[in-house]
Amino acid sequence: MKKSRCVIAVVLSTLIFTLAVPALAKTTVSFYSWMAAEVTSGGISVLQEAEKKFEEMHPDIDIETVPLPYEETPDQLAIMIAAGNPPDITTVDVIWLEQLAAMGGLEPLSGYFSEELLKDLFPSSVNLGKAQGEQYALVWNDNPNLLCYNKVLLEKAGFNPDQPPQTMEDFDQAIAAIAGLGDDILGIELNMSKESFSADYLHPWLWNFGAEVFDQEGNVILNNPAGVKTIEWVNNLVKNKYMDPGLYIREIRVIFAQEKLGFMLEGPWIRGILRGLNPRQEEFDKDWALTPIPKGPAIPDDVPYGYSNPSSHMLVLSKASKSKEAAWKYMEFLISDPEITKSYYQNTGLIPTRISLLNDPLYDDPFVRQVLNQTEYMKKPLGWGPRWGRVGEIVMAAVQEVVLMGRDVQSALDEAVRQIKIELSM
């Protein structure tokens, strides 16, 4: 009798324990982000702070932040989606969204957006998160690319550092004047690598001259006179030694931080990066500024600046995620928590997307104003789509042939258009 009681007690306690464990177990949400990987960006400590605060608010959720370098994010995420084990949340650049959405591994988010959240976001931010006609991303930071310039060099070159160039003519003069300051000083740097994101960065200049890779009907028109004019402008920068086409994006940032470069195209994230690269850290902030893209001849009269291409940081939720509700809570927390978004802005320069947060006096400064000014004149390149990666590579290979190998602009662009057509016919 005693023995059977013991057996019953053991069975009961085992059952209670087995039933209790799942109740006590936490929901784990994996979050992959390059902002957790880049030491110079200033985001690592803020994400640690965010993770800690969120876990305190939600003791049943365990956030697992995993650093994933920017360059590797699209490939790794594509592979993880194909393999069926993607992270719950991933930070993506808007430039990859179409391709990733086309793979079918992202969770449509329309059902997750509350009325209150939708009202608190700029419609353009919501639209940027759409791909293939569906809402696939929540914009974390709405980032246009702006002209980042060195105020000291601009002043030395004889210009007012608080009135940076606003037209392409003024811009050309300022580039030449800065490059003339010394043999080791460059006027401008544009990213000339063969990667498709370099083709994204080419767009503000294409638009300034009235060019596009594709027209509204999807025809490839890069080799039209406007396209030729744009690439000739880029080629002249190299020919006149205002620009070194051999520098990659990270090297460009380094020479800017060394105060040897006049202009480069960057988004608001550059503040955290430059503080990390220049030994004067925050002190260096006063020597450079962001300004909207100078207006080119093809920009309509009622538009005050050149158009910018978006490089917005977004949060996507994987369709295969087993903790979608918990993951969405963290996504919403990251873009909404006033303290975390403030800290994120102060460390990285990245501005929150929620309109209500921008009312804080912290955001009432020229840096934020310039970013918001340009955000209003930001547009998606017409060529963005699932095949943009390869198209962008072909475009940049043609640009490289011109600037590095001296190929005639028209013939290089004709060949690029032919290659793009072959590529799209497959």
Add this chain to the structure above:
Amino acid sequence: MPIGKKRSDKRLYFLLILPSVTILILTIGYPLINGIILGFHYYRLTDPTRGMVFNGLQNFRMLLFENRIFWITLYRTFLYCLGSTGVSFFFGFLIALLLYGPIRYRGFFRSLFLLPWVIPSTVVALLWLWIFNPQYGILNFLLKDLGLIRQFQSWLINPNLAMPSVILATSWKFFPFFMLMLLAGLETIPKELFEASTIDGATFLQRLRYIILPSLKEIIIIVTILEIIWEFQNFTIIWILTKGGPVYQTTTMGIQIYRTAFRNYDMGMGAALGSLSLIVMLIFSLTYIKTLKFGEGD
């Protein structure tokens, strides 16, 4: 020997190699055949609704007749393989000859020269990335101080310098392999041959031509072909240094396969490119096997 004994021996041999063959089939055979089959399909990760569709020879037709990139890539691959094998061989042979001579601290130098081969390819590539840096790379400072260049060069972006730079980095990594093999070969040459040639008054070049090279002929053929096969597959060093650029100057087969499959998510085309690459590799391998004359050993 009785026939029954022979049969049971054969069965035993078969059983002994069965585990290795099974592992080989699973790890190499299956993915290889799967890859070849994939080459005959339209399969893009960005087009999951269409999925994997058989399209016959369409991918191969596109690569061989319509897309110039395949031929550029093939040419660049040969250039890279021959260049890096040639340079590695030259320095490997030179150092092997130096270390074969009566020098002090031979063991120390042998270990020192072996270092690049031990260092992982990623580290080697990052090391050379710094050496070639157009702003602060040591190569520019060194050559400028020596008066060999007037201004700093963009080694990895200049279309004329990118391939030689990548070849140099690769050769630095692989010359110890040649050094080691050729040194081992040199050790097998009978000392009497050298003594006799010294008595006959042969110069170093005569010794090299009539004794060393003929004695090392077999080893040289084997290691160079082996090296060409390895270089054909090399990806890490080129990817880290140039990602195949500028334009297509350093785009080898491995780089283009990666770009097609994992950057542009075109698995079918990437697999077709891989199959063509396999054919080229097979030609090399067959040459290799023929050179070794497998099955004719005594």
